[in-house]
Structure formats: C-alpha cells, structure tokens
Amino acid sequence: MARPTKYITEKRHIMFRVRLTASEKCHLETLASEAGFTASDYLRMVVLSQAPIRRKPTxxxxxxxxxxxxxxxxxxxxxxxxxxxxxxxxxxxxxxxxxxxxxxxxxxxxxxxxxxxxxxxxxxxx
Known part of the structure; x- marks a missing residue:
C-alpha cells in the first residue's frame, strides 16, 4: 500500500544548514540517539517545540x-x-x-x- 500524498504545506523540502564542530555534531547525535530520535527530529523538538513524527525503531x-x-x-x-x-x-x-x-x-x-x-x-x- 502506497503512502498517502502529503499537501505541499506538509512536505519538508527546505533545508537549513548549520555549521558545527565535530564534537558538537557527535554530542548532538548522542543526545538524539539517547532520546530515541534522529538528529533532525531532535532539533525540531528542542528548537521548535514540535513533537517528532516518530521515534527511531527499537x-x-x-x-x-x-x-x-x-x-x-x-x-x-x-x-x-x-x-x-x-x-x-x-x-x-x-x-x-x-x-x-x-x-x-x-x-x-x-x-x-x-x-x-x-x-x-x-x-x-x-
């Protein structure tokens, strides 16, 4: 079964780049992993106060x-x-x-x- 088509307002098609040091990136990935999220979902949750779409599967x-x-x-x-x-x-x-x-x-x-x-x-x- 195919996924339902999203409205253009629901699609995440804009990329926002941020520069990090290697240790900052590692720290971000560790925090996200410990919370059970991808780094992108974790950032959205922390910065935008948005609930992540889904957790990384166990x-x-x-x-x-x-x-x-x-x-x-x-x-x-x-x-x-x-x-x-x-x-x-x-x-x-x-x-x-x-x-x-x-x-x-x-x-x-x-x-x-x-x-x-x-x-x-x-x-x-x-």
Missing amino acids: PDRALLLSLLAEANKLGNNVNQIAHSLNMAERSGQPHNIPKRNIEDAMAELQLLSEYLLTTLKDGHTG
Whole structure:
C-alpha cells in the first residue's frame, strides 16, 4: 500500500544548514540517539517545540518492520502468480496449480501481515 500524498504545506523540502564542530555534531547525535530520535527530529523538538513524527525503531520493532516488508513482498509475488494463472485460465492454457493453494497462501500472508501490524501498533509483548 502506497503512502498517502502529503499537501505541499506538509512536505519538508527546505533545508537549513548549520555549521558545527565535530564534537558538537557527535554530542548532538548522542543526545538524539539517547532520546530515541534522529538528529533532525531532535532539533525540531528542542528548537521548535514540535513533537517528532516518530521515534527511531527499537531493534525489536526494526525486525518486525523488516518482517512485514518481506511478507508484503512475498504477498505481491503470490498475487502476481495468481494473476498469471488466471490469465492462462482465461486464454485456455493449461496449468497444474490448484487455485485453492494460491488462495490459502494469500490468506496466510494476510494473517501474518495483520499480526505484524497489530504487534507494531500495540507494542511487542514478549
């Protein structure tokens, strides 16, 4: 599923440059990391009093996001196979993969994706 399109007023397209020493940059990155944010989000939070959009994912959350991405890729591949099989069926070309197998695989992928999304939304319980 694609991300929703942002209005031009919501897009961050302007860059503001600031000069720092190496130690200042390191200190900023350390503060941001300890707070669980990127340096950009941390600066927005401190300087502009804006709540960051999101925190940097914890290792568990990053793993779940990675698994969700892989499940989505797999689901897309299965969907493309099903589409090809349906096209072959319409044109009268034979194939030996039962449609039920594809439907079962899609249902299992859907359950996995829903589980991962729920876990990501509600937090890791384990």
